Amino acid sequence: MTVRRLRPPNRALRALLTEAGWSGASLAREVNSLGAAQGFALRYDRTAVSHWLSGTQPRPPAPELVAQALSSRLGRRLRPAETGLVHETPRAVGGDGFALLAGALGTAEAREVYVPGGLTLSGITAVPATRIGPPHVESARHLLVVLSRSDDVFGSGAVREPLRRFLGTVLLPWLRGPSTPAVRRELFEVAAQLAYLCGFVAYDSGRHALAQRMYGAAARLADEAGDRVGHAVALRGLSVQAHQLGHVTEARALAREAVRIGVRHAPPQRHAFFLGQLALTEAAAGDAACLTRLTQAERCLERAGGAGDLPTGAFHPGALALHQAYVHRARGDHRSAVRALEISLRHRPPDERRSTAITLADLALTHLDIGHLDRACAAAHTFLDARPGVASARVEGRLRTLLARLRPYARDRAAAGVLERARAAPS
Incomplete structure (x- = not known):
């Protein structure tokens, strides 16, 4: 038996x-x-x-x-x-920026779950025989600008694979190659920016575990380059991600740390970049200080006099207005949120097509919150105009949310028109 x-x-x-x-x-x-x-x-x-x-x-x-x-x-x-659902298998945490970046790239094809505060590392690549010099740094900087601009215009789907391949097959060997201290510092600085961009691309693609790991690698690489602003930018990226995923306390702590570091070392335009995110996290936590942060961010932009030539983390009046809209919405002031969204669209640079699409979708959703169905449908049509050619999980997520909110009104002519057009549009 x-x-x-x-x-x-x-x-x-x-x-x-x-x-x-x-x-x-x-x-x-x-x-x-x-x-x-x-x-x-x-x-x-x-x-x-x-x-x-x-x-x-x-x-x-x-x-x-x-x-x-x-x-x-x-x-x-x-x-x-x-x-009690799994045996203990602790993640390895720590390591230098090279190891963190190599580990993140080594798992880029896997689907992992986002873990607040979690990072892993692994991986070794071959050391190049040639000496790394200023042309290598300039090449990496040029590609950073090209890929960042392409991401703004076409969304993460357009740059995810070329960015991953460059980091894995070209940049990682360069980071381990022989160079002078000055070249090494500059290369690690641009590597931090590329890792940050890769984290943002993963975030926009809905791959949150990879985004988290890339932001962690960016922070460590920036540290090794002595780039405190780059470290703060990476912390802000982690805050944005934690905020979207509902980790309010962690998002605010990360944003506060980014402000503490960034405001000490960064120019005014960057100050606004950091303060705008802190305002969002404070609004989510019900902290009235968020309004003061927005005022501070606005003054910083006025002192800066423009967005500046920044390949990552550019902040301008259109971006600030979007942050203002999200703060108003978190506080339940949907009419002020609508006005801020409309201002954001007027100030949004034309090549930021993904951000324009997201803002239009949010405008439609906020009109629905107020009960303005016709205005919501008008904004939804403009969103559908902006969506083609933009490969972004965030844009597609907004589309699904908008259609779900409109389905109860399917008998209304305006809502039915949006739903029918969305069904006929290519996915």
Whole structure:
């Protein structure tokens, strides 16, 4: 007679659910929601959680997402192993900028889950035989400008692969090659900017784990170049990502640190760049100081007199107005948000097509919040005009949200026109 060995029940998860005051259905909803924010189509329910409580260990990304959901609920950081859903496999954290960048590129094709504060590293590349000099640095800077501008115009899908290939096959060997201290410092500085751009491209593509790793590599590379502003820019990127994913406390902490470092070392235009993000995170946390931050950012832009020639992190009146709109919306002032969105569109440079599309979608959604269906539909049509040729997960996410908000009004002629046009448009 064969005796089946039963799995022990997951007492750790049951204790955490009790402490959180959650049912299995509540946990399943939170996990599905966190997964959706990172591009995972999950359909867990109370039955799945019952299996977990009985000892079943789910496949990734569930353990990481369960730990995140319970961490947010309980106000303390939990590792996946503490939920009883996975054996402890700690991530390696630290290493120099080269190692972090190599590790991120080594997993660029994998689908991982975003983990607040998490970084991993690995990888070695060949050392070039030739000496690295100023022409190598200039070449990297030129490509940074070209790819950054292409990303603005066409979205992340247009530059993701060429950027990854350049970083992995050209830049990494250069970083390990022989050079003078001055050349090495300049090369690491531009490498930090390219890693930041790669992080932003991954963020725009909805690949949040990769974005997080690239931003971490950018911060470390900037440190090794002595570039405090570059470090602050990377922290701001992490803050933007954490804010979108609903990690309000972490987003604000990152934005505060970016301001602390950046305002000390950066010119006024960069000050506005950092202060605008801090305003968003403070608004999300219900902090009235967000309005003061916006005023400070506006004054910084006035002192700067323009966006400047920045390949990454450029900030101008159109970008500031968009931040103002998001702050107003977070505070429930949708009419002020509409006015700020319209100002943003008037000041947005014509080659920033992705940002224009996102702003138009947000304008339509904010009109719906107010109850202005006809104005929302007019903005939606303009958004559909701007969408073709822009490869961006954020743009496509706005489209799905907008269509879902319009479907209850499908019998209205204006709404029906938008829905029909969206169905007929190429994906």
